Amino acid sequence: MKKVLLIRLDKIGDLICTMCVDQVSFLKDCDVRWVISKGLGFVPDNADPKRKYIELSKENWKDSLHVLRKFLREYKPDVAVSFQAPWWVSYALWAENVPTRAGVKSQWHSFLFLNRGLRQRRSLATQHEADYNLDLLLHAFDIEEDLLQEKTPILKLTAPENIALLDKYKLAIKKYVVVHPGMAGSALNWPIPKYIELIEEVSKTTQVVLTGTPADESWLKDIKEHFKSNRHVLSLQNQLKPAELFTILKDAKAVVVPSTGVAHMAASLGATVLGIYSPVRVQHPRRWAARGKDVHIFMPEIPDMDNVDPQCMEQIKVEDLLKVLALQ
Structure with a gap:
């Protein structure tokens, strides 16, 4: 062997x-x-x-x-x-x-x-x-x-069944949307006001769960402050062990996330992923998109991948993500 x-x-x-x-x-x-x-x-x-x-x-x-x-x-x-x-x-x-x-x-x-x-x-x-x-x-x-004569395989991840975890946070399977806005800065991200606008709309009908680590605080600070009185928006930042995060991602109705490790984790778990991506060549979803059975890519349409204005991320519309979420 x-x-x-x-x-x-x-x-x-x-x-x-x-x-x-x-x-x-x-x-x-x-x-x-x-x-x-x-x-x-x-x-x-x-x-x-x-x-x-x-x-x-x-x-x-x-x-x-x-x-x-x-x-x-x-x-x-x-x-x-x-x-x-x-x-x-x-x-x-x-x-x-x-x-x-x-x-x-x-x-x-x-x-x-x-x-x-x-x-x-x-x-x-x-x-x-x-x-x-x-x-x-x-x-x-x-x-x-x-x-x-084979396509590149996709990694399959599993998550433990953890009803106690869902009960602890009063979450029902496929009845909540995870929003993970944070990233390490390796790619352009969606502006924070766009995340807030999306969460405002989603939380009218569906529980929203915010995830992240202490390193994501710069992305989550304003979002948490904006929704601190909204009982339909739950922050689990820095409260989940890796296996628990896997469970939260797998059991979600959908996961909204930029180009970061959580996008790949969620897709490999089989979750519906709404991925927000940069059109910059080295950051492009052609190379870095999450791969799974139900991945939706949102990216500005830019003619030149080597000459990108960071403000282009404003072009990704909240209503386009809402349309996909409505079908889940």
């Missing part, structure tokens, strides 16, 4: 767009392990099927390098594919004599330590991030894309 190590030391959305590729048929009889960022174990733990993995901290890289080299000596992978990782990961693969060391041929360490590098200009956003990841995996195994 061939041993395959897949590496992505990145954020939640990036990991979800990568972990899906291990479902391709030619890995069916392989022993596949993952190396992921510390704190993201809830993704493979709630994946279907569950994945085997180790977590590493990019910040504490010296200790992580030691852990990785020890793991490599014990696991002895035949193939390692680095989808995104710092230099010391490439070095560890080389130092521990992994036979096939694949990755994106870009930074200096990829030329020095990898022996199956692939040039990819992902910034052109000509296809989805998951497709780029599959291309890299195919290159690692020297498989022609045309011979695969």
